[in-house]
Amino acid sequence: MSVLDSTTTILASGVRLTVPLAFAACGEYVAERAGTMNISVEAMMLGAAFTSIATASATGSATVGLAAGVVTGLVLGFVHGNFSHRAQINTFVVGLVLNALVLGLTSYLITTNEFVSHQVHMLSIPLLQDIPLIGKPLFSERWPAFLLLALIPLTWWLVERSRWGLELRAVGENPQAADVTGIKVNMRRRQALLWCGALAGLGGAYLAVGEVGSFNQNMTAGRGYIVIAAVIFGAWRLGRTMLGCLVFGLSDAMRLALPALGVTLNAQLLVAAPYLLALLAMLLFTTQHREPAALGRPFERGST
Amino acid sequence: MSAAPLTKLTSGDDLARRFLARLRPGRDGWMTAGLTAVLIAVAAGASALLLLLTGGSPRASADAIWTGSLADATGWTTTLLNAAPLLLVAVGACVCASAGTFNIGQEGQVLIGGLAGAWVGLRLAMPGPMLVVVVLLAAAAGGGAWAALSAVMLRLRGVNVPVSTLLMTFLAIQLVTFAVSTPWFLQESAQGSSGIADAASNQLPAGARLGGFGQYPSVQWNTGLFIALVAAVGVAVVLTRSRWGFRVRMIGLNPLTAKHTGVRVAALGGFTLALSGAFAGLAGGLLLVSPVGTNRLQAGLSDNFGWDGLLVALVARNRPLVAIPVSLVFAVLRAGGDFLSATGVPYYLVDVVKALLVLAFVAPPVLIDLYSRRRGATPQAAPDLSVVPTKVKAAA
Numbered sequence: 001m002s003v004l005d006s007t008t009t010i011l012a013s014g015v016r017l018t019v020p021l022a023f024a025a026c027g028e029y030v031a032e033r034a035g036t037m038n039i040s041v042e043a044m045m046l047g048a049a050f051t052s053i054a055t056a057s058a059t060g061s062a063t064v065g066l067a068a069g070v071v072t073g074l075v076l077g078f079v080h081g082n083f084s085h086r087a088q089i090n091t092f093v094v095g096l097v098l099n100a101l102v103l104g105l106t107s108y109l110i111t112t113n114e115f116v117s118h119q120v121h122m123l124s125i126p127l128l129q130d131i132p133l134i135g136k137p138l139f140s141e142r143w144p145a146f147l148l149l150a151l152i153p154l155t156w157w158l159v160e161r162s163r164w165g166l167e168l169r170a171v172g173e174n175p176q177a178a179d180v181t182g183i184k185v186n187m188r189r190r191q192a193l194l195w196c197g198a199l200a201g202l203g204g205a206y207l208a209v210g211e212v213g214s215f216n217q218n219m220t221a222g223r224g225y226i227v228i229a230a231v232i233f234g235a236w237r238l239g240r241t242m243l244g245c246l247v248f249g250l251s252d253a254m255r256l257a258l259p260a261l262g263v264t265l266n267a268q269l270l271v272a273a274p275y276l277l278a279l280l281a282m283l284l285f286t287t288q289h290r291e292p293a294a295l296g297r298p299f300e301r302g303s304t
Numbered sequence: 305m306s307a308a309p310l311t312k313l314t315s316g317d318d319l320a321r322r323f324l325a326r327l328r329p330g331r332d333g334w335m336t337a338g339l340t341a342v343l344i345a346v347a348a349g350a351s352a353l354l355l356l357l358t359g360g361s362p363r364a365s366a367d368a369i370w371t372g373s374l375a376d377a378t379g380w381t382t383t384l385l386n387a388a389p390l391l392l393v394a395v396g397a398c399v400c401a402s403a404g405t406f407n408i409g410q411e412g413q414v415l416i417g418g419l420a421g422a423w424v425g426l427r428l429a430m431p432g433p434m435l436v437v438v439v440l441l442a443a444a445a446g447g448g449a450w451a452a453l454s455a456v457m458l459r460l461r462g463v464n465v466p467v468s469t470l471l472m473t474f475l476a477i478q479l480v481t482f483a484v485s486t487p488w489f490l491q492e493s494a495q496g497s498s499g500i501a502d503a504a505s506n507q508l509p510a511g512a513r514l515g516g517f518g519q520y521p522s523v524q525w526n527t528g529l530f531i532a533l534v535a536a537v538g539v540a541v542v543l544t545r546s547r548w549g550f551r552v553r554m555i556g557l558n559p560l561t562a563k564h565t566g567v568r569v570a571a572l573g574g575f576t577l578a579l580s581g582a583f584a585g586l587a588g589g590l591l592l593v594s595p596v597g598t599n600r601l602q603a604g605l606s607d608n609f610g611w612d613g614l615l616v617a618l619v620a621r622n623r624p625l626v627a628i629p630v631s632l633v634f635a636v637l638r639a640g641g642d643f644l645s646a647t648g649v650p651y652y653l654v655d656v657v658k659a660l661l662v663l664a665f666v667a668p669p670v671l672i673d674l675y676s677r678r679r680g681a682t683p684q685a686a687p688d689l690s691v692v693p694t695k696v697k698a699a700a
Contacts, residue, residue: 037467087670092406092466093618097662100611104655105354111650112358217652222474229471268485272478275471282463296464 004133010250010257012137016211018249019145020045020203024227025245026148026155027073027199029238032231033159034192035172035294039095040080042224043102044197045204048072050106052205053215056118062209065118066144066202069209073201074194076102081190088298099224107217119213120144142210144202151199156238158195168192172292175299185299200224229278235290248274332676336668343664351657360649369654372643373636377522382642385596387635388528389414389587393613394620394627395536396583401622402543403576404556409454409469410584411610412476413447415603417585419480420446421592422490422505422601425512432511439512440531440589447585448578450476455574465577473610481603490601505601514593528590533628535583540624552576584610612638615658619665634658 024041031038048069056065080098084091123143129135159165170178171188179185207223208215226248233248234241255270285291352362373383393410400407407413421443428438454472457463481503483490490505517525543549554562555569563569591597591605616634620627641654 037464039466039470083667087667087674089666089670090406092408093666096408096611096614097618097659097666100615100655100662101659104652104659107652108354108650108656109358111652112360225470225474228467232467266482268478268482272475275474279457279463279468279471279475282468283457283461286461286463291464296466 014250014253015137020207021245023203024200027196031196037296040098043098044073044200046220047102048201048204049208057115062118062120069205070201073197077193077197081193085186085189232278233281339668347660368644369640373640380523382639386638388532391532391631392587394616396580397617400576400580409473412473413581413584414588414606414610416450417443417447417588421589425508443589444582444586448582451581452578455577508599536624
């Protein structure tokens, strides 16, 4: 295989590994800007991956499966939101329990059921896919991948330009002040979690009915945590978060491809890279006040 | 609470009544207990339904869990063996949660504890019992140091503790995988015939294994359980009865007050985080020197003990003494789950039961608080405007 071919292969697999991360990161970014540290994004992705395959198997349509994945994400976002921003249970506790619950539930159900494999179809953009090097990776994908082209600007507009987004950011930066101006803090956070759930669900479903075509036990394998790492790595900016997803996707692709190419690079280091980079990014960025000031702190009226 | 008139205090009868009143749950207490019972029933029902829907038998599964965990001496031995690391992890979680710091990286701290213990155990030549002690101490130090890194990051840069401890868990997994697959690190001679290293460290010398604690009547008591029990009781006493424990709890309840009264909040908070890591690391060391295991370090050494221990602490609401029975319940589920999977029902069912159980215990007090806030909202709706809420400079 020529160098060009193998580079194209790695790039293609890198982009494919990036897309689910990018979907979920779009959602997680919104949740974190609203001040809620949503670690159940792993549960949302895994649950959506499972239901999408189960639904696709039952209905025979991968697209319906994709929709089922989004619904699963929404349901989990609703549950998480109501537990942590209505009942005020510690959001990390809720996230951990949801992660454990969904992991157990999907692992159990997959062993007791047989599902037919389904995959959404490919979409190749005619002329563009013939560009050398980047043509195949960027313009020949399963069709939901192209939804990203709409969802990234939409998320950016929602958060940075819409009134809802302004209120959302206010809720993440200073919930007390937002509350005084009449914004319903915990309601905004629950809405942000719904957005997060829908997109994380889409990401998880894309993984199942898009890339793999079937469900394996714990198939997200920590991708939800990598998504959190990507948002931190991106310093709570959407563009850089997406860039972070690409970096992590590519490093994952390298880990898979390098042994076959005869290059020895430490596999453990590549797996650990997202987490390491996120920690370094946190060390660098937190003092520059890039992090939403109220991130991870519950809001209760009257408390400081 | 208003002070009772002095005359009443003199009556021993009255003292006894007041003591009993402290034990008796109030209206909220009864409601919490009732709701918890209902939710446990719901959790059990949901699990049974899940089994029925997938063609299993709830009755047979419950029997299998019982047989594998509590029915006979073998079951009890397995259960107690599982309970010890769970309890240790939970006790650690209680310590730092009392200080208002939320450590969720126990799984990684358990692994790093195992790594440190294995490294010391394989390199030091020492007579039997002394080596075990040194290995366990090294494990505690390793786990503590790993958690202390998070504390340092918080101190220097204000990095969110739950997030950093969580991310460091994944680093720990990779670090241990690296250690056990690298010949020069922890694997000096265990190369397979193919030249590819086995993903496990060398076996610890026989002197680095924890002895049993006798058999009664035929249940084998392990030393680890006693270490864990002593830790739980010790931490409970220190937290509630010592000046140090009071300071720790004060940081947890109100860091600002603690600061004003002269507690070094950052240092003490960081120390409790390291301490919780040390308990998790000790649990890892315990798994390493366990009399039944392989006495090798593997990436799977932690085997979810870190996550489960955290769940134990959640259910026990951060009270070390309550964690003792709770860890026993979780150990029953773990031991029974292994037995259950032998009968054909996947082990993962137990994970579902565990998560539902945690929800059943975590939710009620919060729900009741929410309910009473809603009801009390009508007369007390107006916020206290005499105190203008001011933004507190991140004290925690």
